[in-house]
Amino acid sequence: MITVDRVSYTLANFSLGFWFVYFQYYWFPRLRNERFLHGEHFFLLYCALMAAGFAFLNTLTSFETANTLIGAIPIAFLLGVEIAIMGYYRHWEYLPAFIEVSILAYLLIEFVDMMIISATIQATNMVFAISVWGTLTELIIDNIIYALLALGIWLTRAPMENMIQDIMGRSTEYLFLGFMSVIALAYILFEYSLQTLQKSEQYLVFSAGIAGILLVGLTLSTYILMQTHIQEEHTQLQMQQHEFREQYTAELNRQMGEVRKFSHDYQNMLLGLGGYLEDKDYAGFRQLYIDIRSGWATSNAAELTIGDLDNVPSPTLKFQLYHNYLLAQQSRVQLFVQTPEPLTATVTTLKELGQIIDRTLPSMWPVVSQLTPAMVTLELKEVDGRLRFSLTFPVPADARLDGHTRVAAQKGTLDFSELRESLSQSATMALQLKLHWGQLIVTLPTG
16 A cells, blocks of 8 residues: 655645535535635635644544544544534535535545546656655646636536525435445445555556546436436426416406407497587586496506516516516505616525515515505615515504514514524524514525
8 A cells, every 4th residue: 555654644635625625515605605604715714624624633543543433533523513514504404415415526536636646656656656745746736637627617506506406305315315325335445445455556546447437427427417407497497487478478468358348448438428518418427427437446457577577587586576466466465576687696596585585475465455555565686795685565553573573463463484484594684664664674695
């Protein structure tokens, strides 16, 4: 086996640990946007601190004992801290996907590192390869390759994030986790078996070959799963758009029917009024006018159109907004949607926004419909790198805040406690009353 001194071993463990943690969080923008990780500089500092702790423990355990169980302490420490942080911020739903990505990152790191070491030994000699200068040379090449990989797979972040969100909690996620766990276990067993070989060059080449084969297999499997998911999502999106168009067309047809009916009635009204005037029957004219006026009703014409939602990038979110608008119309509540600027939030943020809308608006209509004016204003706006969801609604004179999540009144109670519990740790919520109006504000990270 290859043996190096403490300095080379510590440097190698720090570099590999840093990139391992970096790639662990690569497809999880939600985990990277927590308060202590917010901003790229803080995230890189977090990767460096985790790598330093891992390198210190790995050097300590590797040089003090050859016990396999004790040698597992560093990785147990690394994963334990990450899982503890995940639990503190209530992100347990990400755990299976996080383990899957960790396995993929481990195989990637191992494959690149072993190939570089093998190439260095073949290009120079064993003495240089295990020296401090040889280790530094190998790590420089490693870091360049890892940085290029991080840039090269940048476009996969959105599809992977979308897939992770959609399969979360489904059987597909656990089947994929089991598949990757078996592959990781097989590789670890191969690696420990190959370490017993006397010729280090053969051990490294063979181990790198196995890691490469497993990595290619996992990458292809992930790619196939991603493409399947994208196709399913595309089909679902087409169905939602078709449903949206049908709903919108049906509403327009209904309104066109009302307009045609009004046009016919309008002609009859003019003829009737004109007839009374021609006969100078002013009493009949007045009575007909009263009859016409008493038959008028407030129009529920669809004032919200597709064009009004052009600044909303997600077709699914457009459908949710328009669907809730029609539900509000049915309850005789006027909903105004304001998006003054195009939204640039990520797919994850827009999905959480959709969940907020579904948890908030439908339950408001029965209460707001009893108030005057029965009007709600929804505003979506990006302020200082955060998406601001603002909901302004009427409240009666006896309304009061019950805690931080409820507006209580004699005509009904608006309860937003379920919404607050469903929000991610990085989101904030505020509920306030001003004179005869209430306002709910939820802010989400856009990145």
